[in-house]
Amino acid sequence: MPASLEMITLSVFPDLPSADARRSLTSWLRAEDRLRDGVTTTSSAGDTEVLRVVADDAGTVMVLVQAIAGWLTHRRDDVTVQLSRPEGWSAELDVHRARDMDEVTALIEAAVRGVSPG
Structure with missing residues (x-):
């Protein structure tokens, strides 16, 4: 995986339930052996908390994709x-647009592909 793919930031919206959703997603991601040590919570520029996930190889990115899909x-x-x-690259994934695991996984894979060259 290119060095530019080492850190992926995850933000959860809307604002009102996002703190609970962030905690839930953090727990979900930390349940995965390959992600556990790379998941951190930090404040962004707007004083909102975000998750940061270190994804140091293609296998870890796929585990991240599958974990987010399962959570969503x-x-x-x-x-x-x-x-x-x-x-500066970003993508948004709306759970109400995807009703099953395959659809959610396809959305996330498309988002991850968007950061890769070609």
């Missing part, structure tokens, strides 16, 4: 996860 398909409320990279 188990949410009962409408939630949006925004993935972003330090160089």
